[in-house]
Amino acid sequence: MSINRFAPPAAIFRHVVLLTTGTLILIPFVWMVSLSVKPPGEIFREHFSLWPEHFYGIANYTKALTSSSLPHYMLNGVIVCTMILALQIAVCAPAAYALAKLNFPGRNLILGMVLIALILPREVLSLPLFILGYHLGILNTYAALIFPYVVSPFGIFLFRQFFKTIPDDVVHAARLDGLSELAIVWKIMVPMALPAIIAFAIFSVVGHWNSLFWPLIAVRDQNFMPPPLGIMAFKNEEAGNDYGPLMAASTIVVGPLIIAFLSAQRWFVDGLSGAAVK
Template identity: 35%
Template sequence: MSIADRSAGAIETVGAWLLGLLWILPLAYAVWTAFHPAAYATRFDLLAPLTLANFVAAWEAAPFGRYLLNTTAIVTMILAGQFLVCTLAAYAFARYTFPGKSVLFALVLMQLMVMPDILIVENYRTMFGLGLVDTIGAVALPYMASAFGIFLLRQTFMTVPKELEEAAIVEGCSTLGVLWRVYVPLARPVFVAYGLVSVSHHWNNFLWPLIITNSVETRPLTVGLAVFSSTDQGIDWSIISAATLMTAAPLLVAFLIFQRAFVQSFLRAGIR
């Protein structure tokens, strides 16, 4: 290995460590603040007493359980809809030839360049016209399809040998049978990775749920967390940190469990 290659590798390593520190420091501060009394939120003391009172206060300060249930329902509905729509669309783009295929796929890719916030007004008008304002369905419905999901699954389906599909047809599989028994199992790591991306994005989505929901019965966690920063007594960073950790914990656990499949799926799809 040349000196230039070693230098480049060292620079990349140092850069990665710096980025890692930038990411971990806010999380470490949130963990420290959440497990200590409010008096220790702005000072570091190794002898500071540990407490779980902040988590209890965060849970009782708002209907946290209801917010958690709403968020879980929203991301589950979105993920199920995206898996269905994206799988069918990706299979069609990967294995079928039809007029306008290239144009349609180009239109799908163009959606990756459109910020979702641009569509908020039209989405709200649509939900209002359907009578779905202030419902969980209204939060989920605009995201039932994903251009990124279609692209990622299409890239994966195109790597599946055609001979496997032909063998399944000879064995009597229908078109949907081939998709379900051949393509979906082989793309399982990609489904896991995309599921993590989708769940993470919609678990943390704030602006659209804030606009389309008005009641506790339909608000997700991100909107509910605003309660902790809108009190007359001021901001209690210990309670806010505890609530933030309870909100982020499911995502952190899911990523730690599926991180290997997450990385391998993008490499398999040819994304570097």
């Protein structure tokens, strides 16, 4: 039996497309890191150079950490993203369980509303949310950054799809053991859906960590600004943008997200592939 030592053309084409796409995605990040270690005089040179002639990284990163409250902005981002994720799981898991495993009038209608909410841009709701936040008196607080995102249509849909892959016999056995519906959610369904939760956590944290539009509307106090708003502190209307420290600050802000994704990559793929079975 002869062994084909060469990959078929379709596989070669697929890998070429993936490598090309991956390279195009990585170029802005590589350029950002390159600018973060360059002195001002080399940033706008005519000829291209990835590595600087004079390494200026220590000065740029030191200025990024000391000239503004970047560590405090990042702490705000950790607080906001953690609270949003915890509340989203607390709301989305029971809602997804009800849509996946319970029969009640209007279930399909509610699922349809969730699907409609999935395609509805968040920016459409900015004005009503701003007015609601004003009347509730939560603007310029952590609550203004957290509560608009507590209910996640994507989280409900993702968890529902994963819960649908769990056999109904597991739920029936838990009911025979005397567990309530909420106990089934938290003691059985959520632990079994850990890959989906990790995948959703990555989407949630990345989305809200990088969010600029709503925080720009909801907060003005620097004590509550998340990282994207904090990066804007390097903008100077008279002297222009300080690009070296700006790129250094951007690298510091993006770094934790890259590390978190690489650490949870296997669970991320398992969560999405498991939810896609149904």
